[in-house]
Amino acid sequence: MWNDASPSRNTQQAMKRKAILRAAAIVFTRQGSRGATLEDVAGSLGVSKAALYRYVVNKNELILACQEEALDIADRALSLGEETGRTALDKIRIGLTTYLVEMIAELGVPALILEDNALHGAEAERTYEKRDAYEMRMRRLVAEGMADGSIVATEPKIAVFMLLGAIHWVSKWYRPEGPWTPAQVAHAIVEIASRALDADPATQLTTCLDPATADHQKRKEHHAF
Numbered sequence: 001m002w003n004d005a006s007p008s009r010n011t012q013q014a015m016k017r018k019a020i021l022r023a024a025a026i027v028f029t030r031q032g033s034r035g036a037t038l039e040d041v042a043g044s045l046g047v048s049k050a051a052l053y054r055y056v057v058n059k060n061e062l063i064l065a066c067q068e069e070a071l072d073i074a075d076r077a078l079s080l081g082e083e084t085g086r087t088a089l090d091k092i093r094i095g096l097t098t099y100l101v102e103m104i105a106e107l108g109v110p111a112l113i114l115e116d117n118a119l120h121g122a123e124a125e126r127t128y129e130k131r132d133a134y135e136m137r138m139r140r141l142v143a144e145g146m147a148d149g150s151i152v153a154t155e156p157k158i159a160v161f162m163l164l165g166a167i168h169w170v171s172k173w174y175r176p177e178g179p180w181t182p183a184q185v186a187h188a189i190v191e192i193a194s195r196a197l198d199a200d201p202a203t204q205l206t207t208c209l210d211p212a213t214a215d216h217q218k219r220k221e222h223h224a225f
Contacts, residue, residue, distance in 0.1 A: 017055045019045065025066045029171040033063055060120050067119065067127045073102045074134050088145030093194050100167055100186035135160055151197045159197055166193040
């Protein structure tokens with residue numbers, strides 16, 4: 001009986017909207033939110049532009065939705081880091097790694113940072129405020145790390161911009177069909193980027209990205225699902 005149950009109409013609508021957000025995040029990141037159109041998003045899904053209007057009013061709403069989704073993931077990931085990290089640097093590493101893995105899984109690519117003036121209206125202002133609040137949390141962690149000795153003396157604002165820049169550039173080159181899993185990429189990028197802030201850096205990196213090993217691990221993770 002349970003196996004034959006069909007998703008409710010609301011559940012189906014939510015699933016379709018999620019698919020649209022994922023497609024839009026990829027299109028906006030690779031083509032730019034200004035240059036990309038709803039036709040581009042519809043084309044990537046193999047549907048008509050008219051079909052999208054059942055789920056979104058216009059491109060601005062879609063950009064906002066992608067931003068909100070990305071910020072929610074970022075906030076949850078950073079909270080996890082704050083709750084479980086031993087030092088401030090640990091908290092940052094956990095937060096960024098979790099964020100990047102979940103972003104690839106949920107939206108396909110990181111979509112937190114878009115071009116200036118890509119958003120419009122009161123909703124956009126609230127989104128920018130949430131983004132700024134997230135960056136401030138990160139800066140406080142950098143300052144905390146300088147105090148607890150896990151992070152070298154630095155300018156928190158520049159440090160955060162460097163870390164987020166490294167994280168979001170993944171969207172320009174990562175491809176799911178490649179040899180590396182989201183987890184491998186996330187750990188490698190965060191480990192390399194955060195090493196610049198580490199007051200006591202390890203003598204070698206721990207993430208293995210050997211193509212043969214990475215491909216085997218990716219197949220193993222795929223079959224696990």
